[in-house]
Amino acid sequence: MEATKVMWSYEHSVETGASAEAIFEIFRDVSRWPEWNPGVEQIDLDGSFATGTTGVMVMPDQGSLSFRLAWVGESQGFEDETEIPDAGVVVRVRHSLEPLAAGGTRITYRATVEGPAADALGPEIGPGVTADFPEVMAGLAARAEAGQARG
Template identity: 45%
Template sequence: MWEYQHSAETTAAPEVLWRHWSSIAEWPRWNAGIAAIEVDGPFAAGTEFTMTPPDGEPLRMRLTEVVPGTLFTDEMDAGDFVVRTVHRLEPGEAGATRVVYRTEITGPAADQVGPQLGPAITADFPDVVAALVRLAER
């Protein structure tokens, strides 16, 4: 298994952050790692979406867990490995909200692909979380 986590605190209210997360079609507005996105349903477990990174191939993903106002998990199943990212809101220091992105790569090929693919997937997490926080704090 390969794993990585990044978090940041913000003064933005959890419901404001959640509003931006739960509007998948708007993700490219604040996430520079997404050139285009197509959603096949509501923001709920089981909904699939196709995310296209800049200069990249479209990736088919699925929401596997949604706890309104708290967390959602998306997953890309590549057969011999699965990339799973949990996006979570937690109480922070002095009334702040902590935004957490955690990615795990699991499955039979995880030890082979994780060390190369994982850092490529998660390299922009600090920038993505910072952009979300800036948007939510407006």
């Protein structure tokens, strides 16, 4: 019998009048993330914004984290993952874009902490990862709406 994967998770969604395409273009332009995401000081990718690309994110007063783009879907979103081998966990954040029938997009961020130590460390690590989701997502939505208004 296979062991059950232990997981901690959190999800937050916002709706915006901006299109999924406009939001995805903001995701793709990682050099400008600090303009709308106060939790990012700098971000560098080792290649294009595509599945499998690795990178480093520098956060204010917290140092840097290496990550990998585990999935990138054009105008659908992306998922990044950060492995913390010494802790026995992997932190994943899926950024999903869902077009709404009436126009606009639902943006959903879903964070998970998985691995052998997730039951113990998830409640410690997870809230630190997700605390700024509402603020960050509001900034993303406002940026996308402003960019779309400029045409």
